[in-house]
Amino acid sequence: xxxxxxxxxxxxxxxxxxxxxxxxxxxxxxxxxxxxxxxxxxxxxxxxxxxxxxxxxxxxxxxxxxxxxxxxxxxxxxxxxxxxxxxxxxxxxxxxxxxxxxxxxxxxxxxxxxxxxxxxxxxxxxxxxxxxxxxxxxxxxxxxxxxxxxxxxxxxxxxxxxxxxxxxxxxxxxxxxxxxxxxxxxxxxxxxxxxxxxxxxxxxxxxxxxxxxxxxxxxxxxxxxxxxxxxxxxxxxxxxxxxxxxxxxxxxxxxxxxxxxxxxxxxxxxxxxxxxxxxxxxxxxxxxxxxxxxxxxxxxxxxxxxxxxxxxxxxxxxxxxxxxxxxxxxxxxxxxxxxxxxxxxxxxxxxxxxxxxxxxxxxxxxxxxxxxxxxxxxxxxxxxxxxxxxxxxxxxxxxxxxxxxxxxxxxxxxxxxxxxxxxxxxxxxxxxxxxxxxxxxxxxxxxxxxxxxxxxxxxxxxxxxxxxxxxxxxxxxxxxxxxxxxxxxxxxxxx
Amino acid sequence: xxxxxxxxxxxxxxxxxxxxxxxxxxxxxxxxxxxxxxxxxxxxxxxxxxxxxxxxxxxxxxxxxxxxxxxxxxxxxxxxxxxxxxxxxxxxxxxxxxxxxxxxxxxxxxxxxxxxxxxxxxxxxxxxxxxxxxxxxxxxxxxxxxxxxxxxxxxxxxxxxxxxxxxxxxxxxxxxxxxxxxxxxxxxxxxxxxxxxxxxxxxxxxxxxxxxxxxxxxxxxxxxxxxxxxxxxxxxxxxxxxxxxxxxxxxxxxxxxxxxxxxxxxxxxxxxxxxxxxxxxxxxxxxxxxxxxxxxxxxxxxxxxxxxxxxxxxxxxxxxxxxxxxxxxxxxxxxxxxxxxxxxxxxxxxxxxxxxxxxxxxxxxxxxxxxxxxxxxxxxxxxxxxxxxxxxxxxxxxxxxxxxxxxxxxxxxxxxxxxxxxxxxxxxxxxxxxxxxxxxxxxxxxx
Numbered sequence: 001x002x003x004x005x006x007x008x009x010x011x012x013x014x015x016x017x018x019x020x021x022x023x024x025x026x027x028x029x030x031x032x033x034x035x036x037x038x039x040x041x042x043x044x045x046x047x048x049x050x051x052x053x054x055x056x057x058x059x060x061x062x063x064x065x066x067x068x069x070x071x072x073x074x075x076x077x078x079x080x081x082x083x084x085x086x087x088x089x090x091x092x093x094x095x096x097x098x099x100x101x102x103x104x105x106x107x108x109x110x111x112x113x114x115x116x117x118x119x120x121x122x123x124x125x126x127x128x129x130x131x132x133x134x135x136x137x138x139x140x141x142x143x144x145x146x147x148x149x150x151x152x153x154x155x156x157x158x159x160x161x162x163x164x165x166x167x168x169x170x171x172x173x174x175x176x177x178x179x180x181x182x183x184x185x186x187x188x189x190x191x192x193x194x195x196x197x198x199x200x201x202x203x204x205x206x207x208x209x210x211x212x213x214x215x216x217x218x219x220x221x222x223x224x225x226x227x228x229x230x231x232x233x234x235x236x237x238x239x240x241x242x243x244x245x246x247x248x249x250x251x252x253x254x255x256x257x258x259x260x261x262x263x264x265x266x267x268x269x270x271x272x273x274x275x276x277x278x279x280x281x282x283x284x285x286x287x288x289x290x291x292x293x294x295x296x297x298x299x300x301x302x303x304x305x306x307x308x309x310x311x312x313x314x315x316x317x318x319x320x321x322x323x324x325x326x327x328x329x330x331x332x333x334x335x336x337x338x339x340x341x342x343x344x345x346x347x348x349x350x351x352x353x354x355x356x357x358x359x360x361x362x363x364x365x366x367x368x369x370x371x372x373x374x375x376x377x378x379x380x381x382x383x384x385x386x387x388x389x390x391x392x393x394x395x396x397x398x399x400x401x402x403x404x405x406x407x408x409x410x411x412x413x414x415x416x417x418x419x420x421x422x423x424x425x426x427x428x429x430x431x432x433x434x435x436x437x438x439x440x441x442x443x444x445x446x447x448x449x450x451x452x453x454x455x456x457x458x459x460x461x462x463x464x465x466x467x468x469x470x471x472x473x474x475x476x477x478x479x480x481x482x483x484x485x486x487x488x489x490x491x492x493x494x495x
Numbered sequence: 496x497x498x499x500x501x502x503x504x505x506x507x508x509x510x511x512x513x514x515x516x517x518x519x520x521x522x523x524x525x526x527x528x529x530x531x532x533x534x535x536x537x538x539x540x541x542x543x544x545x546x547x548x549x550x551x552x553x554x555x556x557x558x559x560x561x562x563x564x565x566x567x568x569x570x571x572x573x574x575x576x577x578x579x580x581x582x583x584x585x586x587x588x589x590x591x592x593x594x595x596x597x598x599x600x601x602x603x604x605x606x607x608x609x610x611x612x613x614x615x616x617x618x619x620x621x622x623x624x625x626x627x628x629x630x631x632x633x634x635x636x637x638x639x640x641x642x643x644x645x646x647x648x649x650x651x652x653x654x655x656x657x658x659x660x661x662x663x664x665x666x667x668x669x670x671x672x673x674x675x676x677x678x679x680x681x682x683x684x685x686x687x688x689x690x691x692x693x694x695x696x697x698x699x700x701x702x703x704x705x706x707x708x709x710x711x712x713x714x715x716x717x718x719x720x721x722x723x724x725x726x727x728x729x730x731x732x733x734x735x736x737x738x739x740x741x742x743x744x745x746x747x748x749x750x751x752x753x754x755x756x757x758x759x760x761x762x763x764x765x766x767x768x769x770x771x772x773x774x775x776x777x778x779x780x781x782x783x784x785x786x787x788x789x790x791x792x793x794x795x796x797x798x799x800x801x802x803x804x805x806x807x808x809x810x811x812x813x814x815x816x817x818x819x820x821x822x823x824x825x826x827x828x829x830x831x832x833x834x835x836x837x838x839x840x841x842x843x844x845x846x847x848x849x850x851x852x853x854x855x856x857x858x859x860x861x862x863x864x865x866x867x868x869x870x871x872x873x874x875x876x877x878x879x880x881x882x883x884x885x886x887x888x889x890x891x892x893x894x895x896x897x898x899x900x901x902x903x904x905x906x907x908x909x910x911x912x913x914x915x916x917x918x919x920x921x922x923x924x925x926x927x928x929x930x931x932x933x934x935x936x937x938x939x940x941x942x
Contacts, residue, residue, distance in 0.1 A: 222569050222572055222573050223565075223566075223569050224540070224543075224566065224569040224570050224573055225569070225573045228536060228539075232532075359565060363558050363561050363562050363565070364558070366557070366558070366561060367556065367557060367558040370557060378561060380565075380568065
């Protein structure tokens with residue numbers, strides 16, 4: 001009895017001791033990621049707010065394809081695809097070993113449901129317009145999905161990799177806003193407004209189980225508080241630290257590393273074309289001349305992001321450099337304003353979302369606009385207020401905002417967009433671009449589209465948003481550039 | 496069983512205590528760290544507010560002014576949340592009215608300061624474009640008001656620091672109290688654990704003692720008894736009803752059985768031995784024994800004198816034929832009986848053949864033995880044997896020889912046989928004897 005009993009006792013004691021030890025280890029495994037903008041809800045198929053994608057895309061939700069850290073399209077829930085009938089038919093072979101976080105299996109039925117839901121206008125998917133070429137979605141077999149197009153669209157695999165095209169399950173579409181359920185390596189644990197969004201590694205994930213077992217996404221719009229949290233070492237990763245005032249002192253610290261990179265985000269001084277003032281192209285061009293974009297870059301103390309002159313990424317092969325189309329020229333601006341008859345009379349409210357780049361830029365912009373005779377009011381709003389007032393209700397004069405989705409120049413072809421920009425010529429141009437299969441011709445048309453927006457001075461196009469991540473020095477795997485808004489937890493690990 | 500339970504209970508209590516204190520400590524440290532962090536952040540923000548105020552005061556364009564205002568607004572918003580958090584942490588432990596009142600006054604003061612700075616920037620701009628006296632006077636007045644407002648601002652900031660400081664000190668006291676309380680609880684639990692450990696040790700000792708008494712000693716005793724050559728079953732004394740008692744009882748039964756079997760085997764051996772050396776009918780020694788015995792004693796016999804007698808029942812065949820074997824057997828038994836009774840203890844008497852007997856009488860001479868044989872003969876002759884209705888008279892013939900020292904036994908036996916022969920031939924029912932010597936040999940009849 002003695003031996004067997006002491007063995008059993010030892011097991012009991014060790015098991016009990018392990019309870020005392022394990023929580024300590026678990027605490028170290030928690031990764032805190034700061035995203036600044038509090039998401040309006042947690043369903044990326046229902047909002048254009050990129051902060052939802054940053055927290056959940058590729059973590060909780062996955063699409064048939066995905067974009068990697070270099071901006072390349074890769075297989076995700078589809079292992080491969082075949083294109084036939086002159087680019088009109090795509091057959092996607094789907095993984096057969098995928099489970100949703102609520103235990104249901106993924107198959108062609110679920111994939112077809114998800115895509116049909118995306119295509120239906122009443123579901124309000126923010127990227128539905130990107131899928132206008134899709135004519136029909138069909139399950140060919142349990143794990144083969146066919147997408148038929150009305151016209152060839154070489155970008156379909158790329159579009160399917162965007163955050164609004166993630167695969168959702170019919171059981172949970174109505175609760176994803178508060179309790180997202182996907183197929184990704186992390187399952188949703190909870191979202192407390194004060195604490196943040198908590199994700200934990202999904203044990204039944206089809207891929208390799210990630211090194212980071214638990215992550216907390218927090219949202220701290222207050223710059224003072226955010227800088228304080230960083231200086232206290234409470235944040236492990238802040239992917240968008242570019243314009244922090246505390247940036248330089250943090251660079252001196254051994255426990256933090258600042259990683260340079262660029263996003264696909266075009267930062268705009270966007271104007272509401274629904275306002276009479278901005279319907280006059282002379283006013284718009286005056287604004288473009290008034291803003292000293294070179295000086296504005298002072299908000300980035302340690303990086304020099306490229307200036308832009310249109311809504312297009314300099315990293316794209318079809319890019320045309322139009323950054324000098326409206327050089328900083330306050331006198332020319334005054335002339336144009338005088339011509340338009342608004343010099344010294346106009347009053348502009350600049351609505352500022354709670355991002356560092358917007359707040360910092362707005363100070364320079366306000367001074368620049370005042371210098372050419374505008375009376376400027378700065379209106380700071382919360383992210384929720386911005387989404388409601390500017391994005392949804394379009395009740396604003398001007399705002400500073402980054403459009404981080406890649407290749408989204410098509411938004412100028414949309415009638416329902418918050419810019420209130422309606423250009424028949426651009427719409428016609430865009431439909432030609434979409435139909436064009438020849439890459440050379442397509443690039444030529446894209447260049448034309450960029451010029452169109454620049455000539456029309458639709459907005460004051462500022463610069464490509466840098467993506468300087470600040471991370472703990474032993475946290476590895478953080479994306480350098482941000483080709484899409486996503487914090488891919490799966491690729492992170494502690495060294 | 497009981498000590499095991501106590502030890503287990505002690506371990507569980509210890510583990511439970513550890514777990515409990517881990518949770519308590521982590522909760523306490525988390526709560527107090529949070530409280531301290533909140534208070535110190537609040538303190539820091541309140542102090543930094545003066546710096547932001549200075550930034551605002553020094554702003555010589557709207558850019559710097561707005562930058563300072565952004566910072567002030569951020570600090571204010573965060574301070575508001577920090578005060579709310581502190582109110583939750585501190586609960587009823589003090590009023591936050593002071594903080595809120597001073598903070599609101601400070602914000603109003605900043606608004607005034609901002610308006611003054613804005614006016615100063617505009618006036619400086621105007622003066623730079625076209626200097627005029629009224630603007631200059633206005634600027635001086637603004638500067639004066641600004642200095643005054645800055646003093647107000649500074650005093651409000653100090654008030655705020657004092658109000659927050661009150662709570663910071665309150666939190667520090669809370670932490671000290673909590674630490675003391677926890678230490679006290681820890682001490683109590685430590686005592687309880689020590690007590691348990693002591694009980695466990697005592698119980699262990701008691702158990703060891705009990706095991707020694709109830710198991711070890713009994714087993715050792717049992718082992719000692721068993722290891723003797725002839726364990727006595729009554730010494731395998733066992734009490735109680737445990738495994739040891741059962742085992743001892745089994746051993747006892749086993750020893751009983753061994754002893755019993757041994758006795759039976761001995762008895763059987765004795766019987767076999769008897770059967771091998773005795774005649775079944777007469778219970779006298781048999782011829783085989785007699786010869787072996789005489790052979791073994793041969794050297795002794797050479798040294799002394801002795802007599803050998805041969806006895807044969809007269810007309811035995813007739814008795815057998817007339818009265819049957821049963822009657823013959825009775826006759827043989829009667830003769831044997833007479834011989835046993837009539838000869839001394841030291842006589843080696845055996846049935847030598849069917850109706851023939853032999854006797855070795857050591858240390859006796861013919862003069863001593865002849866009368867004994869004669870009286871036997873006479874007794875036989877004078878007492879008839881009852882066989883149903885007839886009475887049978889039985890006689891026997893006796894041959895006696897005496898050997899002197901130095902003579903051979905076989906010689907004596909042969910002489911006795913010859914004497915018997917002579918007795919038969921001389922008419923039976925008599926004793927004939929013969930002396931044996933180197934120089935003198937001869938026989939005589941007696942009776």
